[in-house]
Amino acid sequence: MNLTVEQAQGRVPVTILSLQGDLDASNYQQIIARGRELYAAGTRHLLLDMSGTSFMSSSGLVALHSLALLMRGESPPDPEAGWRAIRAVGEEVSEGQPANVKLLKPQPQVDRVLERSGLKQFFEVHTDREAAIAAF
Amino acid sequence: MSAVRRFAADLKNLADIRSFVQEQATALQVDPDMVADIILAVDESATNIIEHGYDGQPGEVEIEVRQEGKAMVICLRDQAPLFDPTHLPSPDVDLPLDKRPLGGVGVYLTRHMMDEVSYRVTPQGGNELTLVKRAIGLNPAQGEVP
Numbered sequence: 001m002n003l004t005v006e007q008a009q010g011r012v013p014v015t016i017l018s019l020q021g022d023l024d025a026s027n028y029q030q031i032i033a034r035g036r037e038l039y040a041a042g043t044r045h046l047l048l049d050m051s052g053t054s055f056m057s058s059s060g061l062v063a064l065h066s067l068a069l070l071m072r073g074e075s076p077p078d079p080e081a082g083w084r085a086i087r088a089v090g091e092e093v094s095e096g097q098p099a100n101v102k103l104l105k106p107q108p109q110v111d112r113v114l115e116r117s118g119l120k121q122f123f124e125v126h127t128d129r130e131a132a133i134a135a136f
Numbered sequence: 137m138s139a140v141r142r143f144a145a146d147l148k149n150l151a152d153i154r155s156f157v158q159e160q161a162t163a164l165q166v167d168p169d170m171v172a173d174i175i176l177a178v179d180e181s182a183t184n185i186i187e188h189g190y191d192g193q194p195g196e197v198e199i200e201v202r203q204e205g206k207a208m209v210i211c212l213r214d215q216a217p218l219f220d221p222t223h224l225p226s227p228d229v230d231l232p233l234d235k236r237p238l239g240g241v242g243v244y245l246t247r248h249m250m251d252e253v254s255y256r257v258t259p260q261g262g263n264e265l266t267l268v269k270r271a272i273g274l275n276p277a278q279g280e281v282p
Binding site for chain 1: 244
């Protein structure tokens with residue numbers, strides 16, 4: 001999986017992290033590690049460009065959730081905690097907090113995994129890059 | 137039609153496992169939407185075997201893909217300690233997240249993507265997980281898979 005980082009300016013500074021390739025159990029921790037680096041460098045609002053993500057397994061769900069926690073200054077969960085590991089994303093939405101991680105253009109397979117897992121409702125999904133940046 | 141391939145129990149081989157299943161599904165002219173479901177189910181199952189079954193120990197995952205009538209059948213065999221993933225409870229995703237039982241996200245997705253998931257201990261004493269997707273042949277030029 002190739003990761004590329006861009007910076008954009010909306011109402012707030014937004015980091016765009018593009019995930020290109022397959023996101024599976026062999027590399028999801030690479031995404032989390034990059035999220036740690038970005039947070040340490042000052043990123044607080046992250047747009048995940050998934051237009052080039054051709055495959056995502058449940059490991060990818062853990063990565064997405066971990067990024068959401070990292071951007072809030074919290075520690076990523078134990079991936080083995082299963083559903084509990086992704087619970088805080090729902091709590092964040094239900095508390096009315098603006099999501100600090102948003103998704104851009106997930107491909108059909110990725111969208112299907114989000115939907116089938118019941119997690120799509122907890123991620124703000126955009127199809128337009130500028131609109132996504134402006135939404136933070 | 138039947139094809140068997142063995143993979144070292146290493147997460148780096150997941151991409152090759154997915155490619156193998158993709159090739160076999162293409163040969164069977166499986167509907168593309170179903171192919172995506174099947175590949176995800178096999179990936180999740182292989183991940184569980186490698187991560188939790190072998191748990192860092194060396195080993196192999198054998199994958200057999202075969203056609204049975206109008207169904208595509210995938211068997212994953214391994215020699216890791218015996219474990220039946222079909223006995224894990226299935227969460228209700230309509231429940232709020234904090235009401236769902238812990239664990240089993242991959243197993244849940246596998247069950248949801250396939251028509252049938254079963255487990256047995258092989259005569260050699262290993263694990264065998266069988267995934268079945270029915271009514272796969274939808275290519276009008278070829279007609280249904282016999």
